[in-house]
Amino acid sequence: MDRVAKIKVVVFPLSFFPLANLMIKALENNLGPDPASALTHGLGEWALIFLLLSLAISPARRLTGIGKLIRFRRMLGLFALFYAVLHLFAYLAFMLSWEWQTLLEDLYKRTYIIIGAFALSILIALGATSTKKMMKRLGKQWSQLHRLVYIAAGLAVIHFLWLVKSDYREPLIYAAVLTVLLIVRLRVVKRLVFLNR
Incomplete structure (x- = not known):
């Protein structure tokens, strides 16, 4: 087992820690006055965190010169899908x-739910095509399809931003992180930052 595989053995169970923490708080009735909302929002926030972590892998790989970091991207992306589901x-x-009637009413009244549904649909498509077999089958189309992850992340941030009613600081932090990740992908910035990589 190489070093990356050993690290993944540690990272994989640690990625379940947010879920375990939320479940323990739920069992101990320690999620605040609205536990259903706290649990739902907590899971959604961790989906966004894992999604941004997966997007940070490529620039981190170029900055550090550690090519093997790329082997963590799929795992983090799948955990984003896991928490989103x-x-x-x-x-x-x-x-x-x-209550499906209530769902239809929510879809009509709350646009952020539709935005979130679009983001989740993209993540499901990316998760279903994340295997090596699908990479070979889709060829060049695989890369084009998986660029949709940035759209999914953007929609997830908008979903979070429109969800909150008063304190926008947290979703704006995630929006800032995503903006930085998008900027570093620009070719001009890549040439400047990764010139000697």
């Missing part, structure tokens, strides 16, 4: 009690 199920189960 849990976010959806928590919303349906704990906030809507599986």
